[in-house]
Amino acid sequence: MNAPPKLQSCLSERKVEEEVKNGIWMGESPATRADATISESISANFQRRNRVYKEEQRQLRAAVGRRQRW
DSSP: OOOOHHHHHHHHHHHHHHHHHTTTTTTOOGGGSGGGHHHHHHHHHHHHHHHHHHHHHHHHHHHHHHHHHO
């Protein structure tokens, strides 16, 4: 199908909704679905940014601590 991306997204959402109604996903958590990769990547990006932020804050605190000792 050569539909525009937004239309393809709507069609795939509709397909998932139909599968949910038909019970295909019964008993599975949303994280086990094949289309959960977007939320997984968002979570991974958040965790990476959080690690970078914490490391930057640690370095800043260490630099301030060194300055205060002078």
